[in-house]
Amino acid sequence: xxxxxxxxxxxxxxxxxxxxxxGRHLAVDRLDLTVPRGSVxxxxxPNGSGKTTTIRMLMGLIEPTSGRAKVLxxxxxxxxxxxxxxxxxxxxxxALYGFLSGRDNLLRYDSADPTADPRTRRARAEAALDxxxxxxxxxxxxxxxxxxxxxxxxLAAALLQPRALLVLDEPxxxxxxxxxxxxxxxVRELASEGTTVxxxxxxxxxxxxxxxxxxxxxxxxxxxxxxxxxxAAGARGRLTVTTPDTGDAARVLKELGVADLVVTEDRVxxxxxxxxxxDVNAALVEAGVRVRGFGxxxxxxxxxxxxxxxxxxxxxx
Amino acid sequence: xxxxxxxxxxxxxxxxxxxxxxAAPETGAPEAPGPAAGPASASDSGPRPVRLAWTLGxxxxxxxxxxRRWRTLALLAVLxxxxxxxxxxxxxxxxxxxSIGGGGPDGGGGPAFIAQVTNNGLFLVFTALAATLPFFLxxxxxxxxxxxxxxxxxxxxxxxxxxxxxxxxRLLLAKYATTLTxxxxxxLVVAVSALAVGALLFPLxxxxxxxxxxxxxxxxxxxxxxxxxxxxxSLIGVAALGLFxxxxxxxxxxAMATTVGLLITVQIIDQIPQLHAVHPYLFSHYWLxxxxxxxxxxxxxxxxxxxxxxxxxxxVFGSAAWARFGAKDIAT
Numbered sequence: 001x002x003x004x005x006x007x008x009x010x011x012x013x014x015x016x017x018x019x020x021x022x023g024r025h026l027a028v029d030r031l032d033l034t035v036p037r038g039s040v041x042x043x044x045x046p047n048g049s050g051k052t053t054t055i056r057m058l059m060g061l062i063e064p065t066s067g068r069a070k071v072l073x074x075x076x077x078x079x080x081x082x083x084x085x086x087x088x089x090x091x092x093x094x095a096l097y098g099f100l101s102g103r104d105n106l107l108r109y110d111s112a113d114p115t116a117d118p119r120t121r122r123a124r125a126e127a128a129l130d131x132x133x134x135x136x137x138x139x140x141x142x143x144x145x146x147x148x149x150x151x152x153x154x155l156a157a158a159l160l161q162p163r164a165l166l167v168l169d170e171p172x173x174x175x176x177x178x179x180x181x182x183x184x185x186x187v188r189e190l191a192s193e194g195t196t197v198x199x200x201x202x203x204x205x206x207x208x209x210x211x212x213x214x215x216x217x218x219x220x221x222x223x224x225x226x227x228x229x230x231x232a233a234g235a236r237g238r239l240t241v242t243t244p245d246t247g248d249a250a251r252v253l254k255e256l257g258v259a260d261l262v263v264t265e266d267r268v269x270x271x272x273x274x275x276x277x278x279d280v281n282a283a284l285v286e287a288g289v290r291v292r293g294f295g296x297x298x299x300x301x302x303x304x305x306x307x308x309x310x311x312x313x314x315x316x317x
Numbered sequence: 318x319x320x321x322x323x324x325x326x327x328x329x330x331x332x333x334x335x336x337x338x339x340a341a342p343e344t345g346a347p348e349a350p351g352p353a354a355g356p357a358s359a360s361d362s363g364p365r366p367v368r369l370a371w372t373l374g375x376x377x378x379x380x381x382x383x384x385r386r387w388r389t390l391a392l393l394a395v396l397x398x399x400x401x402x403x404x405x406x407x408x409x410x411x412x413x414x415x416s417i418g419g420g421g422p423d424g425g426g427g428p429a430f431i432a433q434v435t436n437n438g439l440f441l442v443f444t445a446l447a448a449t450l451p452f453f454l455x456x457x458x459x460x461x462x463x464x465x466x467x468x469x470x471x472x473x474x475x476x477x478x479x480x481x482x483x484x485x486x487r488l489l490l491a492k493y494a495t496t497l498t499x500x501x502x503x504x505l506v507v508a509v510s511a512l513a514v515g516a517l518l519f520p521l522x523x524x525x526x527x528x529x530x531x532x533x534x535x536x537x538x539x540x541x542x543x544x545x546x547x548x549x550x551s552l553i554g555v556a557a558l559g560l561f562x563x564x565x566x567x568x569x570x571x572a573m574a575t576t577v578g579l580l581i582t583v584q585i586i587d588q589i590p591q592l593h594a595v596h597p598y599l600f601s602h603y604w605l606x607x608x609x610x611x612x613x614x615x616x617x618x619x620x621x622x623x624x625x626x627x628x629x630x631x632x633v634f635g636s637a638a639w640a641r642f643g644a645k646d647i648a649t
Contacts, residue, residue: 059480062646084482085365091480095473099386108382111374112481112488115365118374157477161365 012037012165012196013058018067020053027053029220030067035198035213040191042207042228043200045217051200052092054217055169059089072164085115088163090171094154098143102134102153105142109157116161128156133182147174155183159190166190167198172206184210239272241284242293249289256280272296375483379495383461389499392457393506399453400445400511404434408518411435429608437522438515439534442541443611445511446504446548450604451584454503454548455555459576461499462559465492466642468569470649485643489560493635496556504549508541526613540610547607551623554600554630555580561638567649597622600630 013035020028028050035041045051056062058069060077069076071083096105106125110116116124129138132152137145145153151174158166168187172180187197187210201207207214208228215225224231239258243249249268250261258270258280273280281294383389428447433440466489469475478488515521524537532540559576566572580601586592587599596602603623609616 056476056646056648059476060482061476061479062648063644080482081367081484084480087480089477089480091476093473095477097382097472097474100382108378109477109481111378112478112483114367114372114374114484114487116371116374118371154477 010037011035012039012072013041013198014070015054015058016068018054018057018069019065020050020057020062021065026220028057028064031217031222033215033222033225035196037196038191038194039213040187040197040199040211042211042214043198043217044204044207044214045200045202047202049217050220051217052169055089055091055167055198055200059087059091059167060084061091081114085113085161086164087167088158088161088165089167089169090151090154090158091167091169093170093173094150094157096142096145096150096153098141100142101139102142102145102149102156103129103138105153106157106160110160113161124160125156128159131159131186132156148176148179151175152179155186163195165196165198169200170202171199172201172203180206238269238297239277239280240293240295240297241268241289241291242266243268243284243289243291245289248287249284249291252284252287252289253280256283266292269297372487375487376491376494379491380498383495383499384502389461392460393503396449396453396457396503396507397510399449400441400507400514403428403431403445403448404441404511404514404518407431407434407441429605430611433525434515435519437524437537438517438519439512439521439524439537439541441515441519442508442511443544443608445507446544446607447605449507450548450551450607451601452580454500454507455552455580455601456577457503458496458500458552458555459559459580460573462496462556463563463572463574463576464569465496465560466563466638467566467572468563470567470647471569473649475649476647479647486639489564489639489642492563493556493560493638496560497553500552500556501546501549504545504552508545512541527608527611528613530613532613544607544610547610547620547623550627551604551607553627554634557631557634557638558600561634561641564638564642564645598626600626602626 011034013033015031015033018028018031018033019026031050031054033054043051043054053062057064058071058076060080060083063077072086074083076083096102097108100108103125106128107121110121110125111118126135126138129135132155134149134152134156137149142150142153151171155168155171158168171187172183175183184206187199191197191212199207199211211228213226214228214231216223216231239253241249241253244266246263246266246268250263253261253268253270253273256275256279257273259273261268261270277294277296281291284291284294428444430440430443430447434444466475469478479485483491522534523531524534524540525531555576558579559572562575562579563572566575583599583601587596587601603619603626606619606623609618609620
């Protein structure tokens with residue numbers, strides 16, 4: 001029974017030609033996504049690129065126009081009742097009952113899960129509150145929470161049970177830098193416990209810091225997916241020489257076959273040549289160039305993104 | 318319903334073995350998330366079984382949430398105030414020793430039974446129910462039913478209930494059961510408040526039925542309870558209608574307003590003689606038939622028609638709500 005063994009295929013989320021059309025607008029266009037088990041998977045794209053629509057389809061909230069999706073090896077939305085108890089989700093920000101306390105919000109959501117044991121409900125809610133650092137504010141009404149606190153409470157709701165998969169849509173929205181760091185370390189901690197984390201974000205550096213794998217979407221289409229290291233390697237790093245003698249440096253580098261030279265105030269950059277970089281450095285020094293800094297700047301995911309899309313990282317029209 | 322929930326209440330889930338290790342036997346309680354949960358627990362935990370008793374947790378949660386909202390309490394307070402106002406008005410009106418209205422149960426200018434209130438405080442129960450059934454009670458039901466799904470949708474909490482996963486059918490059933498519970502509670506609030514005010518302001522004693530026979534106070538009290546139950550059952554149709562409207566929109570306010578608007582429209586249509594052909598199909602048409610419970614012997618015809626009509630509304634609009642909600646894209 002391959003359909004019941006998500007572990008056998010090694011992927012936690014799989015979609016096949018997943019498509020969602022609203023009238024004439026294609027929100028998601030033939031998406032083929034594969035999220036490996038145990039990965040921290042970054043789902044990247046500008047606002048409006050179809051990330052949230054995809055997540056809603058994966059969670060059985062909206063029906064695909066065409067295509068199929070499997071979560072934990074089972075078809076969604078048809079087996080939602082089997083799949084979703086093992087999935088914790090934060091979708092498009094938290095939604096809370098303002099007139100209930102933070103703790104009561106968690107109890108409410110937990111009682112909606114027919115697989116959740118009511119005998120351990122309070123203990124699990126307390127543990128989840130503790131995990132996101134909300135224990136002190138647990139008795140406060142949720143309407144008095146700040147955006148960051150609401151975000152934490154939403155995360156706590158996703159952590160009420162041990163999960164095989166966590167789907168976090170923009171989890172650091174509304175958090176201060178300290179909160180962002182805490183969420184990132186929480187994500188790493190969960191991943192180390194074996195939970196697969198599917199993390200959507202429009203913040204490239206966030207993805208780069210925590211994710212092992214990533215996929216990039218623009219305008220409803222998947223542009224690329226794979227291990228973050230490979231994606232970043234796709235865009236080559238640049239050789240950077242910091243020197244007051246930019247003219248001489250550029251001449252020497254050109255002779256050594258460095259292409260695409262760009263000269264700025266005290267810096268010369270270009271595509272790394274085939275030759276050993278030590279020889280390049282020696283050649284510069286021999287030519288009397290005063291080298292203050294020398295090295296290859298690692299390509300960032302942002303470089304990869306720009307290289308892939310040929311455009312900036314703006315809101316899709 | 319497109320989202321198949323065929324295996325919804327399957328007793329035990331098939332354990333899914335992890336890649337390397339066989340699934341741990343699903344015995345003890347689920348581990349709490351936290352340091353105690355070892356690395357293996359998250360990745361290798363198979364589907365937890367659905368327990369039938371646990372699925373009732375959602376209904377209990379619905380009940381507690383509904384009755385903790387100050388809006389619900391305000392509605393109940395308004396309903397409790399109606400018998401107080403009616404009782405005080407009758408007391409003032411008759412303080413000079415005169416009587417109210419012309420005499421017959423439906424005679425005079427007031428709601429049914431108001432003329433008997435001065436003789437027997439128990440009649441305030443019937444009067445108060447007759448006064449609140451046309452508008453106050455169904456309006457309160459319309460607010461609660463209309464808000465049921467649409468309110469969760471506009472707050473965004475609906476998506477989290479569904480990924481919990483509450484299950485669409487189960488959520489709808491829990492919402493409808495809660496609305497029906499509210500129907501009963503609202504009616505009982507009116508009845509109990511009326512009984513208290515009636516006992517406080519007027520004498521109690523033997524009850525004269527519409528047919529002219531006399532029954533003991535205990536028997537009268539029993540009839541009052543029966544009437545309250547019938548009045549509560551009369552609201553089943555409005556509750557189903559409100560729930561259906563609630564699945565059509567993502568705005569709680571719009572759903573409440575539409576339901577109350579429909580209620581008023583139906584009441585107006587019921588008053589237009591030229592439209593008598595549709596009258597027997599209006600959910601409010603037989604509402605005041607509860608007075609027939611005060612006849613001796615009880616006259617059942619209209620009562621049965623009323624309950625049948627309510628069941629029809631519940632069936633039609635309940636199914637419509639289920640079909641609509643089951644296929645709805647939740648985009649809020």
